Amino acid sequence: MKNLVIITLLSALMGCVPTLSSIPETAVKVGTSVSKAARPIAPEEEYYIGRSVAARILGSYKLLNSPDFTTYVNLTGQTIAFHSEIPFTYGGYHFAILDSKEINAFACPGGIIFITKGMIDLAVNEDELAAILAHEIAHINHKDGLGAIKSSRWTEALTVMGSEAAKQYTPGEVSQLLNVFEGSIDDVVKSLVTSGYSKSQEYAADESALVYLRASGYNPAALKEVLKNLQSKSTPTGGGVFKTHPSTEDRIAKVNERLTEYRVTDFFKIRSKRFSEHYSVFSR
Amino acid sequence: MRRIVFIMLLMLVPAVVYGETMQVITKENAIRADCNFFSAVKAMVKYADALEIVSTKGDWYMVNFGGKSGCIHKSALNKTAVQLAKTQGGSHAASNEEVSLAGKGFNPQVEDAYKKKHPDLDFNLVTKVEGFTVPAEKVAMFIKAGGLTE
Numbered sequence: 001m002k003n004l005v006i007i008t009l010l011s012a013l014m015g016c017v018p019t020l021s022s023i024p025e026t027a028v029k030v031g032t033s034v035s036k037a038a039r040p041i042a043p044e045e046e047y048y049i050g051r052s053v054a055a056r057i058l059g060s061y062k063l064l065n066s067p068d069f070t071t072y073v074n075l076t077g078q079t080i081a082f083h084s085e086i087p088f089t090y091g092g093y094h095f096a097i098l099d100s101k102e103i104n105a106f107a108c109p110g111g112i113i114f115i116t117k118g119m120i121d122l123a124v125n126e127d128e129l130a131a132i133l134a135h136e137i138a139h140i141n142h143k144d145g146l147g148a149i150k151s152s153r154w155t156e157a158l159t160v161m162g163s164e165a166a167k168q169y170t171p172g173e174v175s176q177l178l179n180v181f182e183g184s185i186d187d188v189v190k191s192l193v194t195s196g197y198s199k200s201q202e203y204a205a206d207e208s209a210l211v212y213l214r215a216s217g218y219n220p221a222a223l224k225e226v227l228k229n230l231q232s233k234s235t236p237t238g239g240g241v242f243k244t245h246p247s248t249e250d251r252i253a254k255v256n257e258r259l260t261e262y263r264v265t266d267f268f269k270i271r272s273k274r275f276s277e278h279y280s281v282f283s284r
Numbered sequence: 285m286r287r288i289v290f291i292m293l294l295m296l297v298p299a300v301v302y303g304e305t306m307q308v309i310t311k312e313n314a315i316r317a318d319c320n321f322f323s324a325v326k327a328m329v330k331y332a333d334a335l336e337i338v339s340t341k342g343d344w345y346m347v348n349f350g351g352k353s354g355c356i357h358k359s360a361l362n363k364t365a366v367q368l369a370k371t372q373g374g375s376h377a378a379s380n381e382e383v384s385l386a387g388k389g390f391n392p393q394v395e396d397a398y399k400k401k402h403p404d405l406d407f408n409l410v411t412k413v414e415g416f417t418v419p420a421e422k423v424a425m426f427i428k429a430g431g432l433t434e
Contacts, residue, residue: 043309043362044331045390052398054413055405063409074418075426082321082423083433088310088360090331096413112413126430161389169393178397181390185398217432267431274430 041146041154043090043110050091050110052185053145053192057098057106057114060193064099064117069282072274073097076126077113077133083215084134084208085141093140095133103233104240105132106192107139109146118240120282122229126275127213127222127268134209134216134223141208144201148191149184156180196244203246203254210258219262227252306345306361308333314420319344319355320434322424326354335361 041049064070077095081087089111096114098104103118113136123129139145157180160173169177191197197205206223213220230241231248245251312330316323319341327349329335335347335356344355399407418426427434 042389048390048392048395051407051410052395052405054410055402055407058409058413059405063413070416071418074416075423078418078423079427079432086359087321087357088313090310091414092310092417094413094416096416112410157389174393174397177390177394178401181394181398182401184390215433217427217430265431271430271432 039158041143041149046143046146047090047110049146049149049181049184049188050108050112052181053108053188054112054114056185056189057108057192061098061100061114061116064097066097066282069120069278070095070097072278073115073120073129073133076130077137080130080134080212080216080218081137083212084137089140093137102240103230103242104244105136107136107145108192109140109143109188111140113137113140116240120279122226122233123275124225124229125222125268126271127218128226128229129275130216130218131209131213131220131223131226134212134218135205137212138205138208139197139201142201142204144197144205145188145192147201148197149187153180153183153187157184192244194244199246199250202251206251206255207258210255214260214262217267219264219268221259221262224252224255224259227255302338304337304363305334306337306347306363308335308356308360309362310360313356313360315347315349315352315354315356317354319346321357322420322434323355327352329356 073095077093081093091110091112093111093113096112097120098114098116100116101118102116103122104116105119106114108114113133115132115136119132120129123132157177160176160180196202209223210220213223227248231252234242234248242248308329308331310331312328314325315327315329315335317326318324329349333349335345335349338346338348338353340346340358341355343358345358345361346355347353395407399405424434426432
C-alpha cells in the first residue's frame with residue numbers, strides 16, 4: 001500500500017504539475033456569441049473595432065474640450081481599471097467627455113470610454129463618478145460590445161483570414177474583410193446607441209462595478225446613489241441611457257441586494273473636495 | 285511514511301512555472317521591479333515581445349526579458365506560438381489564434397479600407413482621445429491623496 005501511494009504521487013509529480021497552459025490566460029473569458037467561433041476576437045482586433053466604433057460615436061457627438069476635467073476623469077477611471085480583471089487592454093483605457101446634455105455613456109471595445117456631460121452632471125462626488133466609470137469598464141472587461149457582433153460575421157472573417165500566417169491580404173480579401181468589419185461596427189454601434197445590452201449584461205456590469213469600487217477603495221454605495229440621481233431624471237420619453245438600459249428601479253434593487261458594509265473615512269471628504277474643485281471649473 | 289507523503293504533496297504545488305514563453309499582447313507595457321502597478325520600471329516591452337516566465341505571483345508573472353527580470357501583469361501577456369513572429373515572411377500553416385497575433389484579422393489594412401469608405405469619420409479625433417492618458421506615477425499620487433487602494 002505504501003509503495004502504491006508513493007508510485008501514485010510520483011506519477012502525479014511527473015505528469016500533473018500544471019504548466020502555463022493550465023494557467024488562466026488573459027481575457028479569454030468571452031461570454032459572447034463570437035466566442036463560439038473557432039477563436040475569440042483577439043485584443044488587437046478588438047482594438048481596431050473599438051477605434052472605428054469610437055469614430056462613429058464621435059460622428060454623432062462633439063468632444064468636449066475640458067483638459068482639466070478630462071485628466072481628472074482619466075485618473076479616476078484608470079484607478080478603477082487597475083482594480084478590474086483586465087487592467088491592460090491592447091491600447092489601454094482612455095476616457096473622454098462628450099459635449100451633450102443627454103445622459104449617456106459608451107464603452108467602445110478595447111478601452112475607449114465616452115461619458116456625456118449630462119451623465120457627469122449626475123455625479124455629486126468622486127465616488128459617484130467612479131461608480132459610473134466602473135460600470136463602463138465592466139462592459140469592456142465583459143466584452144459586451146463584441147458580444148453584439150453577429151457570430152456569422154466572425155465566422156466569415158475567419159474564413160477569409162485563412163491559415164496562412166505570413167501572407168498579406170489581397171485586394172479581394174481586404175474587400176471581403178471590410179464588409180465583415182463594417183457589419184461588425186454597425187452591430188456594436190447599434191447595441192451601444194439604439195438597442196442596448198441585455199438586462200443581464202447591465203446587471204452584471206453593475207455587479208462588477210461594485211467589486212471594482214470596493215477593490216479601489218471607493219464606497220460601493222456610490223453606485224446606488226448615482227442610480228438614484230439617474231432615477232430622479234427619468235422621463236416617460238427619456239432617451240440616452242433610459243432607452244438602452246433596464247429600469248433604474250430594478251437596477252437599484254439589485255445593487256442594494258449586493259451592498260456590503262463600507263467604512264466611510266475622512267478621505268471621502270478629501271475626494272469630494274477635489275471633485276468639487278475640478279467640477280467647478282468644468283461646469284462654468 | 286506520513287512525512288514522505290506530506291513532502292510529496294507539498295511538491296505538487298507548482299510554486300514556480302519556469303521556462304515557458306509568453307507574448308506581450310498590449311501595444312507596450314512595463315516590466316516592473318515589484319509586482320504592483322506603480323513599482324519602478326526595469327524595462328519596456330512592446331507587442332509580440334516574448335518573455336520567459338519565471339514564476340507567478342497572484343495576478344502577476346515574474347519574467348525575464350533582455351537580460352532583465354521583473355513583474356508584468358497577466359493581462360498583458362498571452363501564451364502563443366512565439367515562433368510565428370520569427371517566421372514572418374515565410375509561410376506555414378498557423379492556428380487561427382496565431383494568425384491574429386501575427387497581425388492578421390482586423391488590422392490597420394482593414395481600418396484603412398474602412399476609412400476610405402467613410403471619409404466623413406474623423407479618426408484623428410479618435411487618436412486624440414487615445415492621447416488622453418495619465419502616467420502611472422500620477423495615478424499613484426491620486427490614489428494616495430484620495431485614500432484609495434493601490
